[in-house]
Amino acid sequence: MIFRERTDVGEAKRMFLAGINSIDRTEVLPSRSAIGRVLSASILAPRNVPHYRRSAMDGFAVRSVDLIGASPTNPVMLQISDEIMEGTCTPVNTGDYVPDDADAVLMMEDTISIGDMIEIRAQVHPGKNVGEIGEDVRKNEIIFNKSHILRPCDIAVLASLGISEVKVYSKPVVAIIPTGNDLLPLPGSEEPAPGKTLDINSLMIGEYVEKWGGSARYCDIVPEDANLIEEAIKANLDTDMIVVSGGTSVGDRDFVPAVVEKLGRKLVHGVGLSPGKPTALGIVENVPVLCMPGYPAAGLVALFAFGKPALRKSGNIPDIPDTTVKATLSGKILSREGYVSYARVILEGNIAHPLMTAGAGILSSIAKSDGFVIIPENVEGCEERSEVDVVLIE
Amino acid sequence: MIFRERTDVGEAKRMFLAGINSIDRTEVLPSRSAIGRVLSASILAPRNVPHYRRSAMDGFAVRSVDLIGASPTNPVMLQISDEIMEGTCTPVNTGDYVPDDADAVLMMEDTISIGDMIEIRAQVHPGKNVGEIGEDVRKNEIIFNKSHILRPCDIAVLASLGISEVKVYSKPVVAIIPTGNDLLPLPGSEEPAPGKTLDINSLMIGEYVEKWGGSARYCDIVPEDANLIEEAIKANLDTDMIVVSGGTSVGDRDFVPAVVEKLGRKLVHGVGLSPGKPTALGIVENVPVLCMPGYPAAGLVALFAFGKPALRKSGNIPDIPDTTVKATLSGKILSREGYVSYARVILEGNIAHPLMTAGAGILSSIAKSDGFVIIPENVEGCEERSEVDVVLIE
Numbered sequence: 001m002i003f004r005e006r007t008d009v010g011e012a013k014r015m016f017l018a019g020i021n022s023i024d025r026t027e028v029l030p031s032r033s034a035i036g037r038v039l040s041a042s043i044l045a046p047r048n049v050p051h052y053r054r055s056a057m058d059g060f061a062v063r064s065v066d067l068i069g070a071s072p073t074n075p076v077m078l079q080i081s082d083e084i085m086e087g088t089c090t091p092v093n094t095g096d097y098v099p100d101d102a103d104a105v106l107m108m109e110d111t112i113s114i115g116d117m118i119e120i121r122a123q124v125h126p127g128k129n130v131g132e133i134g135e136d137v138r139k140n141e142i143i144f145n146k147s148h149i150l151r152p153c154d155i156a157v158l159a160s161l162g163i164s165e166v167k168v169y170s171k172p173v174v175a176i177i178p179t180g181n182d183l184l185p186l187p188g189s190e191e192p193a194p195g196k197t198l199d200i201n202s203l204m205i206g207e208y209v210e211k212w213g214g215s216a217r218y219c220d221i222v223p224e225d226a227n228l229i230e231e232a233i234k235a236n237l238d239t240d241m242i243v244v245s246g247g248t249s250v251g252d253r254d255f256v257p258a259v260v261e262k263l264g265r266k267l268v269h270g271v272g273l274s275p276g277k278p279t280a281l282g283i284v285e286n287v288p289v290l291c292m293p294g295y296p297a298a299g300l301v302a303l304f305a306f307g308k309p310a311l312r313k314s315g316n317i318p319d320i321p322d323t324t325v326k327a328t329l330s331g332k333i334l335s336r337e338g339y340v341s342y343a344r345v346i347l348e349g350n351i352a353h354p355l356m357t358a359g360a361g362i363l364s365s366i367a368k369s370d371g372f373v374i375i376p377e378n379v380e381g382c383e384e385r386s387e388v389d390v391v392l393i394e
Numbered sequence: 395m396i397f398r399e400r401t402d403v404g405e406a407k408r409m410f411l412a413g414i415n416s417i418d419r420t421e422v423l424p425s426r427s428a429i430g431r432v433l434s435a436s437i438l439a440p441r442n443v444p445h446y447r448r449s450a451m452d453g454f455a456v457r458s459v460d461l462i463g464a465s466p467t468n469p470v471m472l473q474i475s476d477e478i479m480e481g482t483c484t485p486v487n488t489g490d491y492v493p494d495d496a497d498a499v500l501m502m503e504d505t506i507s508i509g510d511m512i513e514i515r516a517q518v519h520p521g522k523n524v525g526e527i528g529e530d531v532r533k534n535e536i537i538f539n540k541s542h543i544l545r546p547c548d549i550a551v552l553a554s555l556g557i558s559e560v561k562v563y564s565k566p567v568v569a570i571i572p573t574g575n576d577l578l579p580l581p582g583s584e585e586p587a588p589g590k591t592l593d594i595n596s597l598m599i600g601e602y603v604e605k606w607g608g609s610a611r612y613c614d615i616v617p618e619d620a621n622l623i624e625e626a627i628k629a630n631l632d633t634d635m636i637v638v639s640g641g642t643s644v645g646d647r648d649f650v651p652a653v654v655e656k657l658g659r660k661l662v663h664g665v666g667l668s669p670g671k672p673t674a675l676g677i678v679e680n681v682p683v684l685c686m687p688g689y690p691a692a693g694l695v696a697l698f699a700f701g702k703p704a705l706r707k708s709g710n711i712p713d714i715p716d717t718t719v720k721a722t723l724s725g726k727i728l729s730r731e732g733y734v735s736y737a738r739v740i741l742e743g744n745i746a747h748p749l750m751t752a753g754a755g756i757l758s759s760i761a762k763s764d765g766f767v768i769i770p771e772n773v774e775g776c777e778e779r780s781e782v783d784v785v786l787i788e
Contacts, residue, residue, distance in 0.1 A: 096576070151787060154761050367538070
């Protein structure tokens with residue numbers, strides 16, 4: 001496939017993201033259902049945590065003033081009592097309410113019980129082992145900032161504040177439009193007739209969209225007809241992003257980018273990405289349109305390189321770094337200058353074995369591999385035994 | 395809190411994991427519901443992909459023998475036909491069935507159409523642009539190994555093979571037992587009375603258990619009574635792991651490790667972990683028991699350090715590296731020699747700001763922080779401006 005145009009991956013991504021508006025739709029969810037979601041507004045603490053003066057130790061609540069001068073040679077004796085006054089102390093457990101007139105808690109281990117008296121051999125400073133009101137969270141402080149992604153530990157903090165509902169950004173809706181004359185919808189437990197192919201790309205795209213925080217809208221397979229593609233794109237302009245799979249390579253049937261150009265702005269057709277060169281990017285009525293090659297491996301790489309950051313921008317989802325591992329290559333990887341190459345590798349401990357069958361059409365090359373070695377466009381492959389970063393395929 | 399015992403974190407983890415048997419219960423799930431699950435058996439391909447000789451290009455199917463000697467000065471003319479025979483060629487699109495008698499496909503771009511004739515100026519080798527049967531996946535080859543975690547791209551491969559169900563390991567069931575006399579169950583939208591604390595640890599533990607691939611069983615709050623704790627542990631010995639929250643520090647009420655010792659084997663009580671020192675680990679009737687400090691931040695660190703690897707071993711879940719980012723410290727971090735310290739930091743670009751309020755009781759120190767700088771026991775803190783790895787809090 002020969003393209004007159006071949007845009008640098010970084011530049012193509014910048015152009016695409018620049019055309020994407022982050023959504024401002026929000027929804028209110030029970031806190032517990034909001035793990036992984038993005039806060040659309042900061043959350044203020046409605047109360048103090050702790051909401052009472054809390055003992056941090058098992059021991060005795062005391063007035064520190066009573067212990068001034070206490071030492072091993074000059075121990076102070078305090079009377080155990082339910083009430084704190086001069087010369088008394090009250091037993092408390094960790095987490096207990098510290099009586100108002102006490103200003104410190106002595107650790108059990110630092111005391112000697114003699115009947116109903118407690119012998120103390122050291123001074124204590126005011127506030128010792130007392131968790132003050134609001135020490136953990138102060139009422140009205142910002143506890144979570146806007147755009148924070150809620151984690152399980154955050155849900156626990158919300159629960160401790162009695163916050164049962166949170167406002168989050170709605171998930172970006174992504175329409176998935178498969179194109180092809182010989183595509184068959186899933187499921188396909190019977191082997192399709194020769195020349196027919198199962199539409200597995202929609203499933204793959206949709207599951208990644210959901211994984212990355214979007215909501216997938218699965219569309220019917222559209223035959224290779226510019227008018228029908230146009231109709232399908234128009235019918236999905238109520239979404240936040242459209243992914244069209246197939247119909248991007250240069251040939252007599254490669255009309256999807258042309259349809260995008262007709263309906264809106266075609267930003268890029270042909271990128272320095274391997275596999276994934278025939279990718280096209282555009283914006284139609286403010287809706288970003290990613291036209292992915294129909295070859296599953298090429299499509300998947302295009303989805304990772306462009307679809308994921310686009311979805312994140314659309315959904316106000318902060319960038320999370322990919323999970324990577326360092327490994328040593330067991331063989332040489334070849335790449336093409338001018339192309340960002342996603343080379344597939346199998347990990348075995350800290351050895352990365354390059355996969356040989358790396359054609360764009362070979363989906364199993366991705367399924368069999370653990371990760372990508374992403375080789376920049378200005379580098380010509382990686383030598384055997386070189387150390388590489390492997391981005392795990394999530 | 396003073397412990398006579400203080401086991402090294404690595405050693406404690408090894409002892410705990412050595413006592414854990416990986417579960418062998420399995421279940422059969424629809425492939426699509428099995429994303430993130432662990433295969434309990436290898437999967438063989440029930441058919442070839444592609445299951446027919448597939449054109450890799452838009453162009454013309456040819457017999458390569460007809461083009462021997464073709465060159466710009468000696469072009470070969472082929473007749474367009476539905477049938478492949480000497481001197482003919484058949485138009486094919488990408489993905490089309492390649493007629494049996496053709497052995498190569500010429501790219502459209504390498505041909506010149508003249509009426510119903512095609513002019514060709516180059517030789518072509520047999521097999522060119524033809525995807526052979528089984529090129530992607532060969533029938534009966536192992537397509538996924540036992541213990542593989544299914545990803546969205548894998549689900550697509552399964553769909554392409556017509557595999558609609560898969561056998562996976564059952565999720566390990568983790569019983570969560572909160573202990574404390576002054577604990578109140580959630581939800582708690584009303585501020586609890588002074589001295590009372592909401593049981594947020596159960597929620598936090600349970601949500602992480604689910605996130606890491608387990609199934610949480612929430613138990614009622616158990617008062618601080620050795621007999622009742624014993625009953626609660628015995629009642630949950632049908633699970634794969636028990637996490638007891640609270641009642642681990644040394645004091646007159648710290649009976650949970652003692653109960654574990656009575657019922658089975660107490661491996662460790664007191665670890666070189668900060669926060670999280672009072673953690674205890676044991677095995678009761680082959681069920682691993684993690685006794686976490688009740689302080690939320692300390693409990694969470696213990697859960698990350700011991701609960702996560704234990705759950706993974708129990709559930710046959712391969713180890714996935716933590717997501718980390720490199721950052722420069724904006725301030726010094728102090729740590730205690732002999733303790734693995736989980737210092738909490740806020741990330742701002744590639745600057746990591748140490749959180750000052752880092753007490754074990756301060757849950758908000760975790761909620762407010764983006765990650766941990768994990769400082770080994772033989773290192774005394776980190777200097778300002780040093781480069782550190784920040785493990786993101788998931």
